[in-house]
Amino acid sequence: MIDRLRPRRDESGAFIALWALLVVGLITMAAIAIDLGALQQDRRLDRSVTDSAATAGADKLSANAPGPFNACEMAWNIAARNLGYTPPGAGSTPCSGATSALTPATTCNAGDPARTVSGSIGPYSVTVTTPVPDDSSLMSASAIGGPQAQGASSTYDGTPCSRVGVAVSLTRKSFFGGVVGVNSASTTVHSVAKATTGGSFTNPFPALVALDRTACRTIDAEPGHIHVFNNGDKPGIMQADSDGSGCSSGDYILNIQGSASLVADPGTPSGTPGIINYYATQNLSAAYVPNSVPSGYSVQPTQMLQRVTRSPVDQVYHCSSGCTDYIGTVQSRYAGTGTPSGFNTYTGSCSPGAGTISVPSNGLYISCPNFTVGSTVTFTPQAAGTTPVVVFDGYVSINSGGTFAVNTTSNDPMTGLPVATVAADSLLVIRGQDSSGAAISMQSSTTHLDLANTVMVSKVGGANFNGGPDIHWSPAAGTSADPVIAGLKNLVFWTEASTSVTFQGGPTFDSDGIFVMPNAQLLIRGSGTLDARQVQFWCDRAQVNNNSANFLLRPDPSKAIGGSTQRAALIR
Numbered sequence: 001m002i003d004r005l006r007p008r009r010d011e012s013g014a015f016i017a018l019w020a021l022l023v024v025g026l027i028t029m030a031a032i033a034i035d036l037g038a039l040q041q042d043r044r045l046d047r048s049v050t051d052s053a054a055t056a057g058a059d060k061l062s063a064n065a066p067g068p069f070n071a072c073e074m075a076w077n078i079a080a081r082n083l084g085y086t087p088p089g090a091g092s093t094p095c096s097g098a099t100s101a102l103t104p105a106t107t108c109n110a111g112d113p114a115r116t117v118s119g120s121i122g123p124y125s126v127t128v129t130t131p132v133p134d135d136s137s138l139m140s141a142s143a144i145g146g147p148q149a150q151g152a153s154s155t156y157d158g159t160p161c162s163r164v165g166v167a168v169s170l171t172r173k174s175f176f177g178g179v180v181g182v183n184s185a186s187t188t189v190h191s192v193a194k195a196t197t198g199g200s201f202t203n204p205f206p207a208l209v210a211l212d213r214t215a216c217r218t219i220d221a222e223p224g225h226i227h228v229f230n231n232g233d234k235p236g237i238m239q240a241d242s243d244g245s246g247c248s249s250g251d252y253i254l255n256i257q258g259s260a261s262l263v264a265d266p267g268t269p270s271g272t273p274g275i276i277n278y279y280a281t282q283n284l285s286a287a288y289v290p291n292s293v294p295s296g297y298s299v300q301p302t303q304m305l306q307r308v309t310r311s312p313v314d315q316v317y318h319c320s321s322g323c324t325d326y327i328g329t330v331q332s333r334y335a336g337t338g339t340p341s342g343f344n345t346y347t348g349s350c351s352p353g354a355g356t357i358s359v360p361s362n363g364l365y366i367s368c369p370n371f372t373v374g375s376t377v378t379f380t381p382q383a384a385g386t387t388p389v390v391v392f393d394g395y396v397s398i399n400s401g402g403t404f405a406v407n408t409t410s411n412d413p414m415t416g417l418p419v420a421t422v423a424a425d426s427l428l429v430i431r432g433q434d435s436s437g438a439a440i441s442m443q444s445s446t447t448h449l450d451l452a453n454t455v456m457v458s459k460v461g462g463a464n465f466n467g468g469p470d471i472h473w474s475p476a477a478g479t480s481a482d483p484v485i486a487g488l489k490n491l492v493f494w495t496e497a498s499t500s501v502t503f504q505g506g507p508t509f510d511s512d513g514i515f516v517m518p519n520a521q522l523l524i525r526g527s528g529t530l531d532a533r534q535v536q537f538w539c540d541r542a543q544v545n546n547n548s549a550n551f552l553l554r555p556d557p558s559k560a561i562g563g564s565t566q567r568a569a570l571i572r
Contacts, residue, residue, distance in 0.1 A: 046124075046168045046170060046187060046189045047189045047191065048082065049079055049082045049083055049166075049168055050079070050166045050167065050168050050189055050190055050191035051191045051193075051570055052078055052079075052082055053075040053076070053078045053079035053082065053128075053166040053191070054075060054164050054165060054166040054191040054192055054193035054570065055191075055193045055569075055570060056074045056075055056078040056306075057071040057072065057074050057075030057078070057128065057130070057164035057166065057193065058071065058162070058163070058164045058193035058194055058195045058569075059074070059195065059306050060073075060074045060306055061130065061162065061163075061164055061195040062195070063107060063108040063109070063161045063162075064107055065104060065105050065106055065107050066104040066105070066106070067107075067108070068102050068106045068107070068108055068115070068130050068131075069095060069096075069102045069103055069104045069105075069106055071128075071130055071164050072093070072095035072100075072102045072117055072128045072130065072164075073090050073091075073093050073095045073096065074306070075128045075164055075166050076088070076093040076094065076095055076117070076119075076126070076128055077089065077090075077093065077281060079121065079126055079128075079166060079168065080121050081284075083121050083122065083124055083168075084122075085121050085122055086284075087281065087284070089281060089282050090243075090281060090282065093117075093119075094117050094118070094119035095117050095128065097117075097119075100117050101115040101116060101117060102115055102117055102130070108130070108131050108160075108161035109161070110159070110160070110161065112131055112160070112161070113131075113133065114129050114130075114131060114132060114133055114136055115129065115130060115131065116128065116129045117129075123170060123171075123172075124168055124169065124170050125168070125169040125170070126166070126167070126168055126169075127165075127166070127167045128164065128165070128166055129164070129165040129166075129167070130161075130163060130164045130165070131159075131160035131161045131163060132160055132163035132164070132165045132192055133160045134152035134157075134160065135152075136165070138165040138167070138190050138192050138572065139151075139152050139157070139192065139572060140572075141572060150572070156571065157194060157571045158194035158195070158571070162194045162195045163192055163193070163194050163195075163571070164192070164193055164194075164195075165190060165191070165192040165572075166190065166191055166192075167188060167189070167190035168188070168189055168190070169186060169187065169188040170186065170187050171186040172186075172187075190572070191570060191572060192570070192571050192572035193569060193570050193571065194569055194571050205231065205234070205237075205536065205555045205557050205560040205561070205562060206237045206238060206239050206308070206536070206555070207228045207229075207236060207237060207238060207536060207537070207553035207554055207555050208226070208228065208238040208239070208536075208537050208539075208542055208553055209238075209239050209241070209308050209537070209538050209539070210238075210239070210240045210241060210242070210539060210540065210541050210542050211241050211308070211309070211310055211518050211538065211539065211540055212241065212242050212540045212541050213241060213242060213243060213307070214242055214243060214244070214245045214246035214282075215242055215246045215247070215253075215541065216242070216244065216246065216247035216248070216251040216252060216253055216255070216286055217251065217252070217253070217255045217541065217543065218240045218241070218242045218253055218254075218540075218541045218542070219238060219240045219253070219254050219255070219262065219541070219542050220255040220541065220542065220543040220544070220545075221255065221256045221260040221261060221262050221296075221543075221544050222255055222256060222257040222258070222260050222543075222544075222545070223257055223258050223259065223260045223545070223546070223547040224260055224524065224544030224545065224546050224547060224548070224549035224550065224551065225260060225261045225263070225544065225549070225550045225551065226238065226261070226262050226263070226542070226544055226551045226553070227261070227263040227265075227550065227551070227552050227553070228263065228264045228265065228274065228553045228554065229265050229533060229552065229553065229554035230265040230266065230267050230268055230274070230554070231554060231555070231557050232267065232268060233267040233268065233269070233270050233272065234267055234272075234557070235264060235265060235266050235267040235272045235273060235274040235275055236263075236264035236265040236266075236274045236275070236553075236554065237264060237274065237275040237276075237277070238262070238264060238275070238276055238277070238553075239275075239277040239278075239304065239308050240253050240254060240277065240278045240279065241279050241307045241308055241309065242278070242279060242280065242286075243279050243280055243281050243282040243283065244278075244279075244280040244281075244282050244283030244284070244285075244286030244287060245282035245283055247283055247286035251286065252286055252287065253278050253279075253280055253286050253287055254276060254278055254287065254297075254301055256296040256297070258547070259296075259547065260296055260544075260547075261296045261297070261298070262276055262296065262297050262298070263297075263298040264276050264298055264299055265298070266299075273299050274298055274299050275299070275302065276297065276298075276299055276300075276301045276302070277301070277302055277303070277304045278301055278302075278303060278304065279303070279304050279306075279307050280303060284303075287301065287303065310518045310538065312561050312562060313514075313516055313518070313538050313561055316561055317487070317488065317491060317494070317516070324483075324484075324487055326484050326485075326487035326488055327457070327488075327494060329484045330427070330429065330457055330484060330485075330488075331457070331459070333484075334389065334391050334427075334429040334457075335429055335431060335457070335459045339365045339367075340363060340365060340391055342362045342363065343362060343363040343364060343365040343389075343391065344360050344362060344363065344364055344365065345364075345365050345367065346364055346365060346366040346367070346368075350366075350368035350369075350370065350371055350372060351372040351374065352373075352375075352377055353375055354375035354376045354377065355376075355377065355378075356377075356378045356379075356380050357377065357378070357379050357380070358380055358381075358382045359379050359380065359381055359382055359386075359388035359389070359390055359426075360382045360386075361381075361382060361383060361386035361387070361388075363388075363389040363390070363391065364379075364388070364389070364390045364391070365391050365393070366390065366391065366392045366393065366394075367393045367394075368392070368393065368394050369393070369394035369395075369432065370394050370395055370396075370397055370432075370434070371392055371394060371395070371396045371397070372397045372399060372402075373396070373397065373398045373399065373402035373403070373404045374399045374400070374401060374402045375401065375402060375403070376402075376403040376405065377402070377403065377404060377405065378403075378405040378406070378408075378409065379405070379406045379407070379426070380406075380407060380421060380422070381407060381422045381424045381426070383422075384422045384423060384424070386424060386481075387424055387425055387426070387427070387480040387481060387482045387485050388406070388407065388424060388426045388427070389426070389427045389429070389485070390406075390426070390427070390428050390429070391429045391431070392428070392429070392430045392431060392432065393431050393432060394431070394432035395430060395432040395433050395434050395438065395439050395440065395441070395461060396430060396439070396440045396441070397434065397440075397441050398440070398441065398442045398443075398447045398448070398449065398469075399443070399444070399447065400443075400444040400446045400447065401444075401446050401447075402446075402447050402448070403447075403448040403449075403450065404448070404449050404450070404451075405418075405448075405449075405450040405451070406426050406428065406450070406451045406452060406454045407420050407421050407422055407424060407426055407451075407452045407453065407454070408420055408421055408450050408451070408452035408472075409421060411450065411472045411510070415510065416472055416508075416510025417452075417472060417473075417474045417510055417511070417512065418450045418451060418452035418472045418473070418474055419452065420452040420453050420474075421452070423479060424453065424479070424480065425453045425454070425455070425476040425477055425478070425479055425480040425485050425486065425488070426451070426452070426453060426454040426455070426476075427454070427455050427457070427476075427485050427488070428451075428454060428455070428456045428457070429456075429457050429459070430456065430457070430458050430459065430461065431459045431460070432459075432460070432461065433458075433460050433461030433462075433497075433499065434461075436464060436499075437461055437462055437497070437499030437500070438461050438462055438463055438464040438499065438502075439456075439458035439459070439460070439461030439462065439463060439495070439497075440456070440458075440461075440463050440464070441463070441464045441466075442464065442465050442466060442467065442469040442471075443464070443466050443467045443469075444467040444468075444469065445467055445468040445469060445470070445505065447467070447469040447470065448469070448470045448471075448472075449465075449469065449470070449471045449472065449473060450472045450473075451472070451473045451474070452474055453474055453475065453476055453477045453479075454473065454474070454475070454476070454492075455475060455476045455485070455488045455491050455492065455493075455494070456492070456493050456494070457493075457494045457495070458493070458494070458495035458497060459495075459497075460497050461495065461497050461499055462495060462497055462499035462500050462501045462502070462517070462520050463493070463495075463501045463502070464502050464504075465501075465502065465503045465504070465507055465509075466502060466503075466504040466505060466525075466526075467504065467505050468504070468505030468506050468507050468508075468528065469505075469507045469508070470507065470508045471507055471508060471509045471510065471511065472508075472510045472511070473492060473510070473511040473513075474492075474511065474512060474513065475488075475489070475490050475491055475492045475511075475512065475513030475514065475559060476488045476489050476490065476491060477489065478490070490513045490514055490559040490560075491513060491514050491516070492511060492512075492513040492514055492515055492535070493515045493516065493517070494516045494517075495516075495517050495519075495520060496518070496519055497517075497519065497520055498519045498520055498540070499520060500520055500521040500522070500523045501515070501517050501520055501521075501522055501523070501539070502523045502524075502525060503523070503524050503525070503530045504524075504525040504526040505525075505526045505527070505528055506526070506527065506528015506529050506530070506549075507528075507530065509530060509531060509532055509535075511532070511534060511535050512534035512535060512556045512559050513534075513535060513536075513556070513559045514535070514536045514537075514538070514559065514560065514561060515535060515536070515537045515538070515539070516538045517537075517538070517539045517540065518538060518539070518540060519540050520539060520540055521539065521540055521541045521542070521543060522537055522539040522540075522541070522542040522543070523542075523543050523545070524542075524543070524544045524545070524546075524549050524551045525545055525546060525549070526546055526548075526549060527546055527548035527549060528548070528549060528550075529549070529550040529551075529552060530549070530550070530551050530552065531552045532551070532552060532553050533552055533553060533554040534554070534555070534556040534559075535553070535555065535556070536555035536556075536559075536560040536561065537553070538561075
């Protein structure tokens, strides 16, 4: 029989207790999930920082001084920028501190131990290491849960002295971990990159390189237009080497004002964006880098991880070691004083009438302070297969109605380039300059310059191509029997002078090859268009200073010089 008077058990309290435990469990799981998600996000962001910093550092690395130091400085500055902080700049990073293991005199030899530089960037702990030995913990793969063993490969990982490692650590407070007694958590990631050789920039042939290392307005379109066309699938590219340290407030390395423009076309048909580069490591505010593509720019300007420098050009024509210094040899042979050894001396008028001047195989020296051309004057090799060299002790003026020609009497109707009369390369060396600083001067639309397979080397002057002159000029073809002149292949004009090279008045300009004026401004003045779509320019600065002026560029890829051969590859 059931005892109906016994009270029933009330289990409602047990349910409440279970519910409370369930809620605590759910909160704990949510806290762990949120904090783990935050940590994973930290790892992803920090890994992108170490990847870019290590790669940038390796791109500056060499075993010789100051390669290891430069790699450390670059890696540190790139890490700071990508972590959202202002880069301290060269000379202000921990790499240049009094206790740094890396100095401008540091070299790297096989067997050297790891050298590390550590410090803080905001809440982040950053360490830069070079060399990175095979047994370094940095050579382990970075993974959640700890490093994963990954043996070094001599084939793919380079040598210790070719490696830069960057590690970033962050300790952060937990969002909800304190609920379960975990108040903070840490992430540590690292990357290692190696320096390689034999590569080039994305587009190996920049159309315009402005080499001034500190100034503003090194590429200046105010108030005109600079437009770099593509080479098929290769996009247009212009580059400014300035670090911005000489800029005043509110001025820019890449300068446009009003309706001015800087345009770099994308590749066709790939659509690869055009490239407008700046260096600007010392003064990023001078680079003019807004958050979106500004009016007047065809693409967002981007920062180079290293300078272009004049080294690519010098390695071809004016190197200091391990190769032939063609320009140096030309200067020592012909750019001194008096009659070059073995040359014939010109005995004609310094203002000759129309006619042909024969250039003997041993060269022609013209002692005129000003060689003036007022009619058609043609310099012709005395014999086929010879290399005509003409040295002007003064400067050359081409006056109204004048034609200055070398080894040609006509121009190709399709290309506009001069047709060589004799299969020969020619060299003109001009020692003097006029009152404006020009080695060669044209001041009228009725002046003509027709130079076939000819290199012009100016000792002290620039050039004035003003008044809308008519210019047809092809570079040396490299066919000369003289190995020095053959070594000037694809070169059109070279000067170390600081006086400007000026084009004014929309000249006819049919040329291909390379203009090199690393210390001089390239100045496009007046209205009209300078169409230089087969020419590559290496200059100190470039400026278009008229609203109606257009500067059109696209280097001939078969007659241009590529950028740096140093590249970097991530290996860890």
